[in-house]
Amino acid sequence: MIDRLDNPKDFPGYLIWQAGKDWHRQLDSLLSSFDLTYIQFLVLINLDYLLKQKKYVSQKDIVEIMDEDKNIISQVIRRLELKKFVRRKTDKNDTRSKLVFLTELGDNKIQMTNNLMDLKDRVYLEVKLRDIDSFMDNLKLFIS
Template identity: 25%
Template sequence: MKSNFNEAEESPGFMLWQVTTTWQKAMRTALEPFDLTHPQFVLLFSAKWLNERNDHAGITQVQLAQHVKIDVNVTSQVLRTLEKKGYIQRSPHPTDSRANVISVTASGDEIASRAVQAVEERDRAFFSVLGDEVGDLNRLLQILIKG
């Protein structure tokens, strides 16, 4: 079977994969001092952010998974690790027996606040080669996310 592309650089999927793996390496380096994986950071910071926007009323695992666009089962596994680290608490939802409410502990809030600075600094450095075209990249990525 032959590829439709004469050069690897003609394949947007392959190029996206290369950019993603390079960016993920940068994220691993940024998060290493905090002993967080990138999925742990994304879920922890997103839980913090969503709770702050919701007046700390709590969010469910499903809401969190939908926000970050990952599988609910993966979310549950990562949250279990964050709970063991003492960064989040899961408690039964007051009205939905199937749901858990996620809240961020004081230590989770502190580590998320420090880690986001390192992540955003690394992001700025990584994407700085695009200059003013970063906005165009974000616009195109939004199109892909919305499908």
């Protein structure tokens, strides 16, 4: 049992939050040389994944797979569109829906960054954790 009078910096939630902030900061720094933020990278790789599953991907599909707020994803996609990494098109069958497509430039960004990000994941986690598989399994227990 955690004594709430102990140092708040020792609470599990605080430590997870701080580790997440540190991780996010490092990835944003790494991706900045590719003109990407971490969330933009995540949208691109999720879009790429979805496009391998089906021909048309909507913004709603990306929101659902990322389990993220629709307004945030919309803003991120808008920025990616300005950078010419994706393009959007109104769905002919539902004019309220926007379909999202990867451009060649966006696909190139994924190819350039994907291996680098995988290496960063492995190095960061393996240096800090001996049993990475157990850590990943335990993290998944917290996600509902």
